[in-house]
Amino acid sequence: MMAYLLRRLFYAVPILLGVNLLTFALFFMVNTPDDMARAHLGAKHVTADAIRQWKVERGYDKPLFFNNSEQGLGKLTDTVFYDKSVRMLVLDFGVSDDGRSIGAEIRQRAGPSLMIALPTFVVGLLVNITCALLLVFFRATWLDFWGAVACVALMSISSLFYIIAGQxxxxxxxxxxxISGFAFGVDGLRFLFLPVLIGVLYGIGSGVRWYRTLFLEEIAREYVRTARAKGLSERLVLFRHVLRNGLIPILTGVVVVIPTLFMGSLIMESFFGIPGLGSYTIDAINSQDFAVVRAMVFIGSVLYIVGLVLTDLSYVWADPRVRLQA
Amino acid sequence: MRTLFACLGVLLAVLLSGCGGNASGGLPNSPYPSHDARANIYYSSFSERPKHLDPAVAYSSNEMTLIAQIYAPPLQYHFLKRPYELIPLSAAAVPQARYFDQSGKPLPDTAAADDIAYSVYDVAIRPGQYYAPHPALAHDGEGRLRYMHLTQHELAGIHSLYDFPQTGTREVVAADYVYGIKRLASPRNTSPVLGILGDYIVGMKAFAAQLRAHPGGGLPDELERTDLAGVKLLDRYHYQIRVKGKYPQLLYWLAMPFFAPVPPEADRFYAQPGMAERNITLDWQPLGSGPYYLSENNPNLRMVLTRNPYYKGETYPTEGEPGDRAKGLLADAGKPLPFIDKIVFSLEKENIPYWNKFLEGYYDGSGISSDSFDQAVRVGNQGDVQVSDEMRKQDIHLLTSVGAATYYMGFNMRDPVVGGLGERARKLRQAISIAVDYEEYVSIFANGRGIPAQGPLPPGIFGYRDGQAGMNPVVYDWVSGAAKRKPISEARRLLAEAGYPDGRDAKSGKPLLLNLDTTARGPDDKARLDWLRKQFAKLNLQLQIRNTDYNRFQDKIRNGTQQLFYWGWNADYPDPENFLFLLYGPNARGGTEGGVNSSNYDNPEYNRLFKQMENMVNGSQRQALIDKLVSIARQDAPWLWGMHPKDYALFHGWVHNVKPSQMANNTIKYLRIDTALRAKERQHWNQPIYWPLILLGALGLLVLWPAWSQWRKHEQAVALQDDAS
Incomplete structure (x- = not known):
């Protein structure tokens, strides 16, 4: 397994470099360093000198990819791409274009994001799986029918509607x-309840439908019939056997999401005034802050890769027949 | 499975325990700690996190709202008097200019602007002013600065400025003002006003170049060591600013935080290794001598200002405009400022929670978004605006004021079709000016919150004229005591004379197609642009909308390749020069960086008169020149003059001493809150209603009961079937 993990980590390096390169190219295709300087200096009284000075201070006065005026390796290293990207591989994110430490900002914002995302995720998962198993238990009855109808109705409604109606x-x-706000500590619980409740409610429709489909497929298998033949109650059949054997597709969708919970939710955090990471990237794109954009895209990629590796590991835990090999 | 349900139950129980209100049993929907219910706190919000809080850099309105309460520049605007009047804040008096010719010989006040080589302002500051408590000014037992030369070990437990246990203060001295001005030129700050002030303050540009040339240029020691020719320290409480020529607008700049005192200790403290990595910088943690200091800095959640315990000597004004006394605005005359102990700005990105919190009494004041306009305001038959009955029941008051701003549509005067000073293009522009009905625009798209502009000057700025004297005769006729837009037939006549009868080129017969460059792309913008197309269609002109992103739009304006465009201007200071320079030829933007004349208008006569008017003292001579300038601009019509926006603000009845000001940002110190009334109203408006919980529970049972029955039936049915078989 160790060899497998090492191989996956090795694969991650070119992926991260590629993501970084793509982010860099896309960003600078739309924005020039001069645009960035103007966005930060404001619309009034901006002189060419101020723009030049802003770029010098932040290292945007160099060529993007290739520096003809340098010798040897300097042609590649004395560039904006090298300056802004290499340190990130050792998780040194530097400072944003308005001079704030990105690492400090991320550390400060990740907690509040998690405080919303984690309970929403855990409670949502429990509620969805439980409801799905209940619908499977009541399959082919009026409860199953109206449950499915309710799920379709719930998933047809925009998340904004839940938020606005809830508020x-x-x-x-x-x-x-x-209606919105945030506080740390016990007093902060009253700020969390509404967004968590809305987050769970919003996810019920699609979640229950998805898990119900998985469990229905599972319940038709022969081992279920065997379990029943052994005299197990339907509750034990569902919650012990069907759930356990249905874990692989559940884990595929669920585990990969866990690391990215740090990244927060844009709409939820915006409407509920949660000081999380959700809006950090959007704000950075709007203010043309490349330093933040590249850092957040990079972290997103790392977390996604971690999520995929964790998913593979979870297969081994869920199904002893699975072996990870290099 | 039981464990799972148990976990779920515990989690819900914990969450529900929080629902019953905060620790001290306050209102459950209150976003604030219950012990603050009767505290002397002003609650407000911000929608966009400030980028800079350094007085040398901060310029946008959301930044000014914060730092104007923290820093005390030499001057400020009188809170009550209109037109705006400058009065001393940290200065002892408003400085008077002394004029000198090229040889250094003094000139009389009446000297012609062309003869004046230098103006000198001697600024005297009030002794006995102190900075807010700050670790940078803390001293140890031996009188040395406590937190200077910190080691990494000493910084180990420090994560924010508030982790330093000791704070200190010291008296504000003239050297701090000189240092603050020098900071504007520091390459480490990239001040947005260096360009414009560098044109006026003697030696500023050379000083900036000198700092840039040194590797340590901009560091506190270097700034103190290097002389700036135009700014001189005279003694402990006096300093001098020397500007090129005559520049009376300098006094307005002295009312902005750019000229506030900054203690060099602050820069030295923040320049220590390890500070920037912790976001402990002057750009983030201001140190001022104003009425408040930043006691909590979390722009992702809230910014809290607390009363500066060392702020003394300023009192509430004793005189104002006629009518201010009747409105109760002089009830606190002569009382020491500020009245409020703490200001809490909470981050609110969305309108809905912001507006609802205001209605619940958790914000003391609010603007009015277009979503809540109908709920908040009732427009009478005569166009009079009042708060709605719902607002009146809550004792919410409406305050309106016309902004010192103008939103216009510009023609690029370098464009071969719409530009130039020739008769043909001028008539085309005049025809379009008549056709685009800004009265309708204000009514439909601004909910009446604006007045159609008659020229570049908004009301409240010297030179603006009201009534018939202020009417734009190119677009309006004076009918029955009011300005009435000329009929569309007049526009068609002008269009025909311009060589486009019925919207077609008289020579080629082709329809005239005009292009509007815009960044507007949203659903609201579509309606606006459709309306605009219809206005042009009145003349059979075709309007093509060229959508683009903001950067490319800026490029077009900068390169002068646009044809028509929307633009706006908010005043830096209440002087006509700050609007009329938008049409001054040498300020043309096309092809240059930093020009403000986006339409590239360049009329020699206008330019000549502008130079005469620019630095004059307000009076009849200046008014006559402004009248001429405005008249020339109206005839040439380089802009569709557009509108001056009206600001609407709502305040609860417990907020006193509210007067809108378009210029001053430091007005929170005048506000007074009736905290007992606020607490009572909040209690009255926010009592929780619990019957829906019972209803929801009953509905849950209605669903669960048949499910439970079905479960039992299912379990029993299997058992019976087995028995039978």
């Missing part, structure tokens, strides 16, 4: 929770 009823009309 309207539970905060504005009934005054149960703050």
């Amino acid at each position: 309207f009823f539970m905060s504005k009309l009934w005054h149960w929770f703050p």
